[in-house]
Amino acid sequence: MTPVQITAVGHYVPSRKLTNADLEKIVDTSDEWIVTRTGIKERRIAGEHEKTSHLAIEAARQVLHNAKIAASKIDLIIVATTSPDSNFPSVACLVQKALGARSAIAFDVSAACTGFIYAISVAHQFLLAKTYKNALVIAADRLTTMIDWQDRNTCVLFGDGAGACLLESGDKKGILAEHLESYGEYGELMKIIVPETRHPLKPKHANGVLPYIQMQGPELFKIAVNSMADCVEKALEKAKITISEVACVVPHQANDRIISAVAKKLDIPKEKFFINIEKYGNMSAASAAVALFEAVELGRIRKGDYAVLVAFGAGLVAGAIVIKWQ
């Protein structure tokens, strides 16, 4: 099979910060509660005109710049998102248009916080099958537009952002193995409530209530820990690599305590995990993508290193990918 590797990474986060102190003015919470329960100190909030496609386009541009590749040479664009600008056109098609990637096919993947891993995995299959030679994989989310800002259980957790990478076929194997899992039976634990405002027999908007996230945090916590640890172990087994050989684990950044518990379950030091949750909170699909970008930028993942990307999210869905950084 054709070896596939990640040849460039990129990211974009909005400049506007929302600190825990800012949230103390909105809901009954405290910096102390948020930091000790989640590890989050601040998060980025997209401006009114920074739609998900804008975040995705900026991250994609950085990848093309870093890879020194023209947009016209891109074969496939996949955007992992659950907060698209609208149901259609897809964010991927908006990216294709903005970049002028005329030869690419483009579509979105919906797998919540695990979206980056699912999207890399989908792109990987196209490259393995030699259908395409390269793929621009972007994870972009703007969940802050779907938050009930009166609900302290959820509003302190999320932020906006985008991360991206370029997958290319070549002579070196960079993606060693992947393992994906889905548990639809637990879907009720985290969902977006969409009030039915339009119906042919009820032509007027019912009450104008916007969709909002509802989450059962403590139940999700346990499944997140078990599924992430399980996916790491199964992906490593497929790659025939032991956890002690891994230089860096790049996890979805939902909660610092979840990451601690996964480290404990895998029996590895927490220092092996790349963590940036304090700056960004949970950016859904973008979390693992931005963390991968920063881990590479900061030298936590170097040439020849083994690394594992792992995530868990609404659906519920989980997954891990073992990579060798080329």
Ligand code: ACO
């Ligand atoms: N400030 C102050 N108090 C709060 C806040 C807040 N922001 N939020 C909740 N509390 C209170 C609760 O009301 C509760 O009070 P009570 O005991 O008087 O009822 C108390 O704090 C404890 O609440 P818990 O929900 O038990 O707190 P917990 O320690 O479980 O932390 C958290 C909550 C952070 C949500 C945690 O459960 C978690 O991280 N869960 C997993 C989240 C996750 O992984 N989501 C899925 C991924 S995201 C995606 O897929 C898009």
